[in-house]
Amino acid sequence: MTAGPAPAPAPSPAASWVLLPLAWCVWLLAFLVPSLLIAPHLETLRPWLAADSAPGAVVGAVALFLTAIWPFWPALAGSAARGRVAPWVGSSFLELAMLLALAAPFVVVAWSVGGQLFDVGRLALAAAMAVIPGLVFRVAAGFLQPRRIRWVVLAAMLLAVAPLLVAYAARETLGADWSWMLKISPVYAAMTSATM
Numbered sequence: 001m002t003a004g005p006a007p008a009p010a011p012s013p014a015a016s017w018v019l020l021p022l023a024w025c026v027w028l029l030a031f032l033v034p035s036l037l038i039a040p041h042l043e044t045l046r047p048w049l050a051a052d053s054a055p056g057a058v059v060g061a062v063a064l065f066l067t068a069i070w071p072f073w074p075a076l077a078g079s080a081a082r083g084r085v086a087p088w089v090g091s092s093f094l095e096l097a098m099l100l101a102l103a104a105p106f107v108v109v110a111w112s113v114g115g116q117l118f119d120v121g122r123l124a125l126a127a128a129m130a131v132i133p134g135l136v137f138r139v140a141a142g143f144l145q146p147r148r149i150r151w152v153v154l155a156a157m158l159l160a161v162a163p164l165l166v167a168y169a170a171r172e173t174l175g176a177d178w179s180w181m182l183k184i185s186p187v188y189a190a191m192t193s194a195t196m
Contacts, residue, residue, distance in 0.1 A: 020070075020073055020095065020098075020099075021098060021099070021102055024065065024099050024102055024103075025102060025106075027061060027065055027069075028058060028061050028062070028065075028103060028106040029106070030061075031057045031058060031060070031061035032054060032057065032058060032106060032109065032110060032113075034053075034057070035050065035051050035053055035054040035057065035110075035113060035114075036054070036109075036113060051113050051114055051115070052114045052115060052116070053114070054109075054110040054111075054113040054114040055107075055110045055111050055114045055116055055194065055195045056191045056194075056195045057110065058103075058106050058107055058110040059107075059110075059126055059190050059191045059194045059195060060187050060188075060190070060191045062103055062127070062130055062190070063126070063129065063130035063160070063186050063187040063189075063190035063191070064160055064161075064187050065099075066096075066099070066130040066131060066133075066134035067130055067133050067134050067137070067156055067159065067160045067186050067187065068153075068156045068157050068159075068160045068161070070095070070099070070134055070138070071134050071135075071137035071138035071140075071141050071152075071156060072137070072141050072149065072152075072153055072156075073095075074141075074142070075141065075146070075149055088139070088142045089139065092135060092138050092139075096131060096134075096135075100127065107123070116195070119194075122193055122194050123194055125193045125194075126189075126190040126191070126193040126194035127190070129186050129189045129190040129193060130186055130187075130190045132186075133156075133159065133186045137152055137155070137156045140152050141153075159184070159185065159186065160185055160186060160187050161185070161187070162185075163181040163182055163183075163184040163185040163188065164182060164185055164187065164188060166178065166181055167179055167181045167182050
């Protein structure tokens with residue numbers, strides 16, 4: 001009997017630390033592309049393509065990544081360094097500090113393009129609204145079995161995106177104003193705190 005091909009080795013934790021900042025920067029840049037590169041070539045602008053939408057786009061990208069992607073990054077990258085409270089929480093705070101530091105240039109560009117003035121207090125509040133749920137999901141995912149992590153991933157995605165989709169669908173199909181649902185999403189809360 002011949003043995004099948006050996007499974008591919010899982011990426012090392014060191015590879016995760018390289019891929020995380022790379023994915024983060026590409027993610028933020030993708031949200032800036034519409035207002036930076038596409039909008040100048042259009043005669044008719046949609047609201048989300050206008051230059052003044054750049055700050056909201058970057059803050060929304062930060063909140064969505066920290067709430068629904070970053071908490072599960074070790075599982076996505078194949079890292080098994082989980083299960084102990086102190087190292088897990090410590091590495092989470094180190095990663096957060098790195099991600100927020102890398103986001104600073106994107107924030108500066110977005111606010112410059114949008115022609116808005118910095119309000120450090122509002123930016124800090126917006127960051128907290130994204131970081132707190134992200135840390136909760138991160139800790140939960142760190143101490144659950146892989147099968148149960150799927151439910152935490154689903155909960156994170158629903159918290160971040162579902163209120164936006166439901167409110168939009170209610171307005172477009174029923175003509176109903178369900179804007180109160182938007183306040184449930186940390187993505188919307190972060191965007192409004194930083195830019196409105």
